[in-house]
Amino acid sequence: MGKLAVTIELTAAERAELAGLAGRRRTAPGLARRARIVLAAADGMENKAVARTLGADENTVGKWRRRFAERRIEGLYDEPRSGAPRQIGDDEIAEVIRLTLETTPPDATHWSLRSMAAAVEHAPSTVQRIWKAFCLQPHRAESFKLSTDPLFVEKVRDIVGLYMAPPAHAMVLCVDEKSQIQALDRTQPVLPLRPGQVERRSHDYTRHGTLSLFAALDTATGKIIGRCFARHRAREFRAFLNTVEANVPKGLDVHIVMDNVSSHKTQAIGNWFARRPRWHAHYTPTSASWINQVERFLANLTEKQIRRGIHRSTAELEAAIKAYIEAVNAKPKPFVWTKSADDILASIKRFCLATLKTAQLQTQIGKTSESGH
Numbered sequence: 001m002g003k004l005a006v007t008i009e010l011t012a013a014e015r016a017e018l019a020g021l022a023g024r025r026r027t028a029p030g031l032a033r034r035a036r037i038v039l040a041a042a043d044g045m046e047n048k049a050v051a052r053t054l055g056a057d058e059n060t061v062g063k064w065r066r067r068f069a070e071r072r073i074e075g076l077y078d079e080p081r082s083g084a085p086r087q088i089g090d091d092e093i094a095e096v097i098r099l100t101l102e103t104t105p106p107d108a109t110h111w112s113l114r115s116m117a118a119a120v121e122h123a124p125s126t127v128q129r130i131w132k133a134f135c136l137q138p139h140r141a142e143s144f145k146l147s148t149d150p151l152f153v154e155k156v157r158d159i160v161g162l163y164m165a166p167p168a169h170a171m172v173l174c175v176d177e178k179s180q181i182q183a184l185d186r187t188q189p190v191l192p193l194r195p196g197q198v199e200r201r202s203h204d205y206t207r208h209g210t211l212s213l214f215a216a217l218d219t220a221t222g223k224i225i226g227r228c229f230a231r232h233r234a235r236e237f238r239a240f241l242n243t244v245e246a247n248v249p250k251g252l253d254v255h256i257v258m259d260n261v262s263s264h265k266t267q268a269i270g271n272w273f274a275r276r277p278r279w280h281a282h283y284t285p286t287s288a289s290w291i292n293q294v295e296r297f298l299a300n301l302t303e304k305q306i307r308r309g310i311h312r313s314t315a316e317l318e319a320a321i322k323a324y325i326e327a328v329n330a331k332p333k334p335f336v337w338t339k340s341a342d343d344i345l346a347s348i349k350r351f352c353l354a355t356l357k358t359a360q361l362q363t364q365i366g367k368t369s370e371s372g373h
């Protein structure tokens with residue numbers, strides 16, 4: 001008489017989890033089959049019947065049936081495997097990290113996989129795994145700029161407050177300009193997109209003049225007021241403010257968020273605001289244009305309309321810009337500001353402390369190196 005199969009009884013939670021493993025697309029095929037074996041066994045099927053139904057070997061069915069009875073669902077997962085023995089020790093890994101962080105190769109400003117591999121006499125793939133494990137990317141560099149505005153905190157709280165809790169009976173307009181936009185035409189015809197081939201264009205170009213765009217973003221609606229000028233001076237900015245004034249309701253206060261460029265702070269502009277008590281100017285901190293929402297619109301304009309556009313005159317360029325603004329205003333969508341002033345200031349504080357800590361560590365390493373010589 002053959003050996004009796006182990007009886008499988010499932011709790012409601014186990015049955016639900018097994019059903020999920022068996023039916024989920026992302027489950028590994030082997031694990032899904034084991035789950036189906038256990039479910040069939042729990043329904044009272046013999047090993048032969050389960051093997052026939054699922055197209056599996058009878059011994060395999062019996063193995064996973066016993067494994068589940070002993071270890072439950074955890075027993076269905078593959079056990080960790082030891083793999084090949086490690087070829088590099090902890091001291092050598094630490095040396096790779098130290099060299100990456102504290103030194104540079106004699107012929108370059110940063111390490112590459114091959115230059116580091118040659119220095120430590122290991123394969124580039126070994127260096128790559130170490131760098132990946134410790135999140136080291138010496139080939140990359142990013143830029144940053146910290147504002148030195150003495151009123152940085154106050155200005156951030158003021159402007160973010162306008163975004164997240166705008167005053168009643170008022171409009172909040174973010175104003176800026178994109179100056180010296182070039183009307184460019186390629187020296188040879190653009191080769192269009194086709195299957196298997198991206199759009200191609202010559203690297204050189206012919207310039208047909210420049211113009212400057214002044215833009216105001218209504219933070220509540222996402223609509224844009226824009227006007228192009230040949231030059232970028234306080235005179236043009238005042239003319240643009242007149243255009244904005246003609247397009248805003250008469251009964252509302254107007255809060256203007258703008259940067260500290262010289263054309264925004266001349267006597268003429270100051271007099272313009274002084275004659276209009278319902279208009280309030282809010283200046284962004286120096287070197288902090290990221291806080292002005294209209295910058296996002298200008299970036300979208302550059303990416304979607306200007307960078308790859310062909311404009312053989314400033315008139316064509318202005319027409320393309322106006323067409324983009326009209327398309328935005330036809331289906332406006334405001335940008336949603338989600339980070340509070342406290343969150344922004346806390347993030348900057350963390351960055352400053354980390355930067356200070358790094359500078360202190362580098363100074364300490366330098367002094368240690370000097371004393372060693």
